């Protein structure tokens with residue numbers, strides 16, 4: 403739908419890692435099935451469909467049906483990966499997600515594609531920036547927001563093996579692989595991408611690599627920024643947040659989501675109750691105007707420079 | 723105006739809309755041209771033959787309403803509203819640009835003439851139903867028209883609204899289904915089939931007419947209110963061709979949101995005359 407972003411060397415669309423991984427898993431586990439809403443192409447499931455035509459259920463443009471069918475397939479002993487544009491998967495089928503997946507507790511994997519503002523010019527109906535706030539209270543759904551291709555593949559493998567509901571939130575915006583050594587995907591654990599002592603930038607998904615660039619900018623000014631990749635929003639790594647608050651004294655959160663009720667909200671809930679420190683929340687304040695993804699990121703300060711600016715602001719708010 | 727003159731006018735407008743919409747899609751390298759082209763003759767017939775409105779008074783209470791439920795086909799809607807006089811042609815050049823009023827899906831807060839925001843499929847029919855019920859309550863004589871895709875009818879919300887409209891005998895309510903038999907990825911019947919669609923609507927208490935959705939004379943007749951009005955809602959199943967008017971686009975799902983390169987654009991412009 404939206405024009406693909408200009409191809410940049412070393413940047414990858416995480417949907418490719420998702421598609422590769424689900425195909426591999428399905429080879430070895432006949433219980434794995436995919437459920438879609440006329441979204442084979444946008445979910446990159448063309449390969450899966452070719453290999454396993456009987457294990458792809460396309461219910462058509464019918465998201466409520468799609469999520470309910472996912473719950474039923476789990477009841478029937480299948481491991482369904484329900485994959486659709488994140489906006490329709492979480493928004494249109496929210497009550498099915500709540501009642502049939504979370505409350506009933508079925509072993510269903512929801513995979514939200516092209517989340518955040520990835521659909522750019524197609525506008526707020528197609529953006530999925532409310533999904534964190536909608537799904538956070540459904541606390542038995544593990545909510546994972548991979549930052550790169552490696553993490554996407556690991557999250558999908560983990561989800562397939564895990565017994566219980568999962569929401570994996572993917573983008574279509576190409577991102578580079580994070581340069582972190584000895585990585586291990588641990589749900590519920592923040593990944594330390596960079597050590598630092600003056601401020602902590604807590605980011606997820608497409609925002610993590612921008613935070614890394616921001617830290618480099620800040621370093622040039624003598625500011626030491628810690629970076630946490632908070633790939634799991636639920637359950638939240640509260641210990642890592644407490645450590646960030648007590649050791650760096652200021653926090654910036656960055657998410658490709660609405661700033662109300664998302665990652666920033668979760669961090670602020672925790673710090674305000676336990677270790678009050680300045681928290682600058684970055685994201686979108688509400689419905690956004692028409693614009694490409696790049697334009698929207700720039701307009702709302704979701705850039706390395708913008709993140710560095712918020713970091714200085716958070717540091718400035720520390721109590722002397 | 724004599725019927726032949728009206729039909730000629732509609733044809734002229736539809737041709738202008740196709741050319742202008744495709745230019746917008748080409749310039750933005752974004753859009754949904756296949757669904758624009760299947761819908762344009764229907765929308766042109768409504769705006770330039772059937773509907774009562776005053777573009778200078780977009781909030782006029784007695785206006786007929788048109789709800790574009792297949793909101794992705796903005797090329798068709800935006801060119802129609804422009805040709806109807808709701809805004810100047812210059813605005814079309816901003817299609818999809820930063821802060822444009824011409825978003826990838828229509829927003830009533832941005833543009834006069836847009837009755838409601840659409841984009842997620844399956845929203846237009848319930849909203850249009852509410853408009854029609856309001857008209858019935860206030861004894862207004864405005865008509866409410868709503869255009870859906872056919873794939874869109876896989877959304878259950880449509881059938882909830884269809885049931886209510888049938889039960890309430892909303893004679894001033896008209897649904898047009900753009901029956902191009904393709905959705906995003908492939909055919910409607912191989913995805914989650916809709917046939918027999920006419921029988922489904924009849925069973926829900928609607929009058930049904932099946933027409934060639936590119937024959938503007940037939941569309942004009944079907945959309946015009948019969949003397950004495952109707953006692954049931956009307957569903958017009960308009961058999962259409964996705965990509966209609968450009969040989970290499972017709973009946974190809976890939977043109978759902980495919981965009982033309984320069985050569986394809988030029989070829990299309992040669993054909994659209």
Ligand SMILES: Cc1ncc(C[n+]2csc(CCOP(=O)(O)OP(=O)(O)O)c2C)c(N)n1
Nearest residue numbers: 440757841842843871872873874904905906
């Ligand atoms: C609720 C919802 N689910 C999915 C989509 C993505 N989508 C946009 S257009 C489209 C296909 C629509 O097919 P159809 O209704 O037949 O329209 P047409 O062929 O006339 O363009 C899909 C699946 C959407 N816009 N809304």
